[in-house]
Amino acid sequence: xxxxxxxxxxxxxxxxxxxxxxxxxxxxxxxxxxxxxxxxxxxxxxxxxxxxxxxxxxxxxxxxxxxxxxxxxxxxxxxxxxxxxxxxxxxxxxxxxxxxxxxxxxxxxxxxxxxxxxxxxxxxxxxxxxxxxxxxxxxxxxxxxxxxxxxxxxxxxxxxxxxxxxxxxxxxxxxxxxxxxxxxxxxxxxxxxxxxxxxxxxxxxxxxxxxxxxxxxxxxxxxxxxxxxxxxxxxxxxxxxxxxxxxxxxxxxxxxxxxxxxxxxxxxxxxxxxxxxxxxxxxxxxxxxxxxxxxxxxxxxxxxxxxxxxxxxxxxxxxxxxxxxxxxxxxxxxxxxxxxxx
Amino acid sequence: xxxxxxxxxxxxxxxxxxxxxxxxxxxxxxxxxxxxxxxxxxxxxxxxxxxxxxxxxxxxxxxxxxxxxxxxxxxxxxxxxxxxxxxxxxxxxxxxxxxxxxxxxxxxxxxxxxxxxxxxxxxxxxxxxxxxxxxxxxxxxxxxxxxxxxxxxxxxxxxxxxxxxxxxxxxxxxxxxxxxxxxxxxxxxxxxxxxxxxxxxxxxxxxxxxxxxxxxxxxxxxxxxxxxxxxxxxxxxxxxxxxxxxxxxxxxxxxxxxxxxxxxxxxxxxxxxxxxxxxxxxxxxxxxxxxxxxxxxxxxxxxxxxxxxxxxxxxxxxxxxxxxxxxxxxxxxxxxxxxxxxxxxxxxxxxxxxxxxxxxxxxxxxxxxxxxx
Numbered sequence: 208x209x210x211x212x213x214x215x216x217x218x219x220x221x222x223x224x225x226x227x228x229x230x231x232x233x234x235x236x237x238x239x240x241x242x243x244x245x246x247x248x249x250x251x252x253x254x255x256x257x258x259x260x261x262x263x264x265x266x267x268x269x270x271x272x273x274x275x276x277x278x279x280x281x282x283x284x285x286x287x288x289x290x291x292x293x294x295x296x297x298x299x300x301x302x303x304x305x306x307x308x309x310x311x312x313x314x315x316x317x318x319x320x321x322x323x324x325x326x327x328x329x330x331x332x333x334x335x336x337x338x339x340x341x342x343x344x345x346x347x348x349x350x351x352x353x354x355x356x357x358x359x360x361x362x363x364x365x366x367x368x369x370x371x372x373x374x375x376x377x378x379x380x381x382x383x384x385x386x387x388x389x390x391x392x393x394x395x396x397x398x399x400x401x402x403x404x405x406x407x408x409x410x411x412x413x414x415x416x417x418x419x420x421x422x423x424x425x426x427x428x429x430x431x432x433x434x435x436x437x438x439x440x441x442x443x444x445x446x447x448x449x450x451x452x453x454x455x456x457x458x459x460x461x462x463x464x465x466x467x468x469x470x471x472x473x474x475x476x477x478x479x480x481x482x483x484x485x486x487x488x489x490x491x492x493x494x495x496x497x498x499x500x501x502x503x504x505x506x507x508x509x510x511x512x513x514x515x516x517x518x519x520x521x522x523x524x525x526x527x528x529x530x531x532x533x534x535x536x537x538x539x540x541x542x543x544x545x546x547x548x549x
Numbered sequence: 550x551x552x553x554x555x556x557x558x559x560x561x562x563x564x565x566x567x568x569x570x571x572x573x574x575x576x577x578x579x580x581x582x583x584x585x586x587x588x589x590x591x592x593x594x595x596x597x598x599x600x601x602x603x604x605x606x607x608x609x610x611x612x613x614x615x616x617x618x619x620x621x622x623x624x625x626x627x628x629x630x631x632x633x634x635x636x637x638x639x640x641x642x643x644x645x646x647x648x649x650x651x652x653x654x655x656x657x658x659x660x661x662x663x664x665x666x667x668x669x670x671x672x673x674x675x676x677x678x679x680x681x682x683x684x685x686x687x688x689x690x691x692x693x694x695x696x697x698x699x700x701x702x703x704x705x706x707x708x709x710x711x712x713x714x715x716x717x718x719x720x721x722x723x724x725x726x727x728x729x730x731x732x733x734x735x736x737x738x739x740x741x742x743x744x745x746x747x748x749x750x751x752x753x754x755x756x757x758x759x760x761x762x763x764x765x766x767x768x769x770x771x772x773x774x775x776x777x778x779x780x781x782x783x784x785x786x787x788x789x790x791x792x793x794x795x796x797x798x799x800x801x802x803x804x805x806x807x808x809x810x811x812x813x814x815x816x817x818x819x820x821x822x823x824x825x826x827x828x829x830x831x832x833x834x835x836x837x838x839x840x841x842x843x844x845x846x847x848x849x850x851x852x853x854x855x856x857x858x859x860x861x862x863x864x865x866x867x868x869x870x871x872x873x874x875x876x877x878x879x880x881x882x883x884x885x886x887x888x889x890x891x892x893x894x895x896x897x898x899x900x901x902x903x904x905x906x907x908x909x910x911x912x913x914x915x916x917x918x919x920x921x922x
Contacts, residue, residue: 220637224633233630234626234629234630234633235630235633236576236630236633236634236637239633239634239637287598290624291626294624294626295626498598498649500598501597501598504597504598504625505597505653505656508597508625508656508660509656524652524656525652526650526652526653526656527650527651527652527653528649528650528652528653529649529650
């Protein structure tokens with residue numbers, strides 16, 4: 208029986224093209240596919256299915272591990288990953304850790320047993336020993352979100368310290384003097400980074416950082432509501448609040464409204480994430496946007512590339528995407544041009 | 550007679566390239582352009598995150614077009630096939646890519662390189678959204694972006710620049726220092742094409758990119774500046790719809806030219822017309838290759854200090870062949886031209902300051918410049 212090289216030679220194409228016809232016909236023009244299919248029939252060529260499955264050893268499944276399924280931001284990651292996975296013929300397993308390291312570790316064990324082809328870890332709480340374990344099994348992983356680069360592990364990440372810094376600097380430029388901060392769960396590195404960014408912006412502007420102006424939240428709407436009630440007890444009252452995510456910011460706006468406080472007239476609010484709902488609430492939320500859906504797409508692209516080229520020398524890719532300010536109405540800013548272009 | 554050209558070391562059979570835009574939205578469209586005679590094609594802008602294009606998004610006035618956001622609606626995965634189709638056809642394909650950070654741009658560059666493209670064009674100067682102000686205007690950011698790409702791929706990299714900047718030379722210099730092999734210019738010009746005065750609304754709902762004939766002078770100016778600044782392969786873009794426009798760009802130093810708007814308005818057959826006319830002109834002028842004309846006009850660009858002040862004034866036929874025409878006298882800013890009741894044009898030698906406007910105003914080429922006295 209002829210081999211793939213002979214088919215390629217007869218068709219006047221590269222071996223890679225014949226291989227694409229066999230494995231990813233959607234990536235080849237219909238004309239070429241028809242022509243090569245015909246040649247394969249003429250030459251009585253059939254790919255050795257058994258050898259291929261031994262060779263590939265793939266489950267055609269990848270996993271995405273997220274910390275909180277209730278946060279729409281995590282669903283945007285999943286939307287991006289799923290889109291690419293489906294297009295490339297992979298199933299997607301979604302694992303929700305509820306910000307629990309042990310649950311994340313048990314998911315990893317389960318996925319390895321299932322011979323998962325690759326894993327995307329969003330805002331992981333795993334320890335170095337866990338990474339070593341996964342790498343021993345040669346399972347490609349992608350780190351999503353946090354600004355921690357690990358040797359030999361590709362990542363797609365943003366900078367939450369910088370995001371918080373530009374948010375708080377925006378409030379300072381608008382003239383606010385008493386800027387409070389509702390922070391998220393401190394287990395997560397990205398939340399600790401946001402706290403650093405908040406403090407750095409104040410210090411850079413020559414303002415003092417007061418721990419009394421920092422209110423603990425838990426990343427959800429309710430904790431934002433409660434934190435806002437607490438900060439109202441401060442005298443003098445804060446004139447602006449940086450909230451570590453949009454969900455908590457929405458809770459905070461709700462609390463302020465309940466207490467008869469107007470946003471932005473009495474207190475300005477700036478969030479983080481630019482979830483879709485932030486453009487729908489009243490006032491429309493000024494926030495920090497980072498391209499989470501696109502980062503989901505890129506993560507899946509790199510992961511599948513690593514899965515499919517597992518025999519080749521691996522190239523670690525670290526893709527960084529900047530956060531940027533999305534100016535709307537919750538800080539009393541009216542300049543439409545920046546809303547259009549930024 | 551040779552029309553062969555060189556784009557960043559890639560040999561092309563002629564200097565005419567299909568630029569990035571809706572006419573290069575698919576493999577099928579790009580093959581049509583190649584069959585019509587284009588020597589290479591630039592894909593519509595390939596991005597990581599596709600979004601459906603808004604409707605309507607393109608309007609026309611005269612020979613000018615305004616578009617709002619025309620990026621590809623094909624995903625990165627789908628482009629593998631579209632590029633593959635053109636490569637199978639045997640065409641030179643340049644991928645226009647757009648991203649928002651150096652590492653993202655490098656990722657896209659590596660990916661489309663694997664798809665088989667011959668070169669890259671970085672679409673850093675799109676007039677829509679933030680790209681222009683963050684990457685396309687800032688030499689340092691541009692340098693980092695270009696360098697990240699150049700270090701990631703083995704194919705030549707070209708950078709598309711915008712005229713909507715005040716530091717074009719510094720940007721071109723940053724591109725060269727970062728290791729790119731070419732510059733294409735200009736991108737569309739940020740604009741609002743008009744306002745519907747009955748509805749009191751802009752014709753399109755946001756700022757867009759202006760292209761077509763009206764932007765050619767802006768393109769020529771930008772290309773000349775770039776060619777005077779860097780030693781790179783330059784691809785001139787903006788308002789080309791005739792062979793003479795292409796010649797203008799080449800004479801100002803461009804190695805190749807790209808067109809899109811004229812093809813949107815008049816179809817792919819225009820490519821053959823332009824090439825045929827170019828060929829005839831070259832034969833008539835007895836030039837053997839485009840090398841004979843490239844950059845020739847650039848050498849005549851002078852600084853104000855170098856322009857010798859000659860005491861010239863308007864001179865011309867006294868007997869006007871167009872009885873009712875008063876274009877020259879109406880537009881003479883210095884009141885030096887008058888047309889009397891017998892249709893005789895009188896030039897007042899005392900008042901004429903030699904501005905020269907009448908020469909280009911007169912539809913019958915009646916005027917020239919002559920020494921006063």
